[in-house]
Amino acid sequence: MRLVLLGPPAAGKGTQAKRLDDRYGTVQIATGDMLRAEIAAGTPIGLKVKEVMRAGQLVSDDIVIHMLEARIVRPDCAKGFILDGFPRTVEQAKALDAMLAKNGMTLDAVLELKVDDAALIERVAGRFTCASCGEGYHDKFKPTKVPGTCDRCGGHEFIRRPDDNRETIAARLVAYHTQTEPILAYYAASGRLKSVDGMAGMDQVTASLTAILDQLRSA
Ligand code: AMP
DSSP states (O other): OEEEEEOSTTSSHHHHHHHHHHHHOOEEEEHHHHHHHHHHHTOHHHHHHHHHHHTTOOOOHHHHHHHHHHHHTSGGGTTOEEEESOOOSHHHHHHHHHHHHHTTOOOOEEEEEEOOHHHHHHHHHTEEEETTTOOEEETTTBOOSBTTBOTTTOOOOEEOOTTOSHHHHHHHHHHIIIIITHHHHHHHHTTOEEEEETTSOHHHHHHHHHHHHHHHHHO
């Protein structure tokens, strides 16, 4: 299955993508993670995008499109993938259709998580991840069971993203509403868009998404 998970920052795309990967054997491809890896490795791309990301703005289409094109042809994507954080502009959505067609692939569905802006600000402000295994947590909604210890791998180091603060989230929401939201109409026009209530609890959101995907697979 090849899917796009759409939704504003902190809508739960990463959490849901990991759960869907476990169920369907797909691979989560998060362009934000790929860009953060470039920054951490100090590559020329990393140097170029660092300040743009810190300001909560979008990286140029050229950079992310080339990065994604190289990623989806890797062998681990053969069983399918879930795009998390891409496309973010109509330009990227069109480029995705073109690169899939070029490689004999199609997009099975575009899943939108609908969440209110006010809820997103609260979600973003409390997010952190395990530095060892990448498991996501939240101060209020999903704290570690034992303080300071990752539930999944037992790690003790955690990371908070530099763009996960109240000021930057405001810029990221503006970018979402102005540059990313027009994608919804693009996908709706071709009948590929399915929307679910992202304000529901994590398990309910997973249930809504799997109901859609199971139906799609049996059709
Ligand atoms: P994310 O981890 O998806 O929240 O992305 C974090 C940041 O990375 C965004 O605020 C952008 O600066 C950048 N970014 C990630 N994916 C894209 C994309 N598809 N297009 C442009 N910028 C992106």
